[in-house]
Amino acid sequence: MIWVAGLLGVLLGLGSGTLSAQEADALVTTDKPPEVQCQPDVGCVTNLPLPRFVSLKGSEGNARRGPGLTHRIDWVFTRAGMPLKITAEYENWRRVEDSEGAGGWVHYSLLSGVRTVLVTLDMAELRDGPDDTAPVVAQAEMGVVGRILECRPHWCRVSLDGTRGWIRTTAVWGVKEGESVE
Structure with missing residues (x-):
């Protein structure tokens, strides 16, 4: 350790090239990046919510x-x-x-x-608006993947095979209950 510290001292122009053990430890430990503290429900890499x-x-x-x-x-x-x-x-x-x-x-x-969703309910209804009384514009089979256009609590506007409409979030997988997506 002293030899490595001495070599570092010479390379850094710190004089004689001889450092005490404490000085050598300080050089070694200050080069370490700070440890990342992860928070629950937040990704350590991206700082985006998890899941x-x-x-x-x-x-x-x-x-x-x-x-x-x-x-x-x-x-x-x-x-x-x-x-x-x-x-x-x-x-x-x-x-x-x-x-x-x-x-x-x-x-x-x-x-x-x-953002996409997977239809989890067979013959799920796509409606003209985010309301159970809105007219049905299409029905989707279970397993169809569609793109999310917008989500409000309990409803998502999606595009499934080119057909657009509102679908209940309980009929799809890929969005959290109550989540809003713009």
């Missing part, structure tokens, strides 16, 4: 057992635009899960901030 919803950017994404390419692939998402819930962050990796709870660690580059 939060995103979508799969491409048509395929590997979910790994851990955050890194050396970890084995446990699951492969194969549906572009599929909504996913981020539950944790580590460096460039996000732990995600689908509507059934399957998932793993995915590289952030495979995810998009575009």
Whole structure:
């Protein structure tokens, strides 16, 4: 340690090149980045809320057992635009899960901030307005993925296969109850 500190002293022009053990420790410890303190329900990397919803950017994404390419692939998402819930962050990796709870660690580059929903109710009604008395403009089959245009508490305006309408949040997965999306 003294030899390393002495070499640092010479390189930094600190005189004779001999530092005390305390001075050497001070040099070593001051170069460390401050530890990141994670808050509950907030991602340590992005400072965005956890959990939060995103979508799969491409048509395929590997979910790994851990955050890194050396970890084995446990699951492969194969549906572009599929909504996913981020539950944790580590460096460039996000732990995600689908509507059934399957998932793993995915590289952030495979995810998009575009919000989508998965219809979870068979023949879910899309209405002309965010009201149960508004006329039905279409019905959606279970498993259809659509893009969120706007959400108010209890209702989301979505685009499903080109058809736009309002759908109850209880009929979809990909938005928190009471969440507003603009």
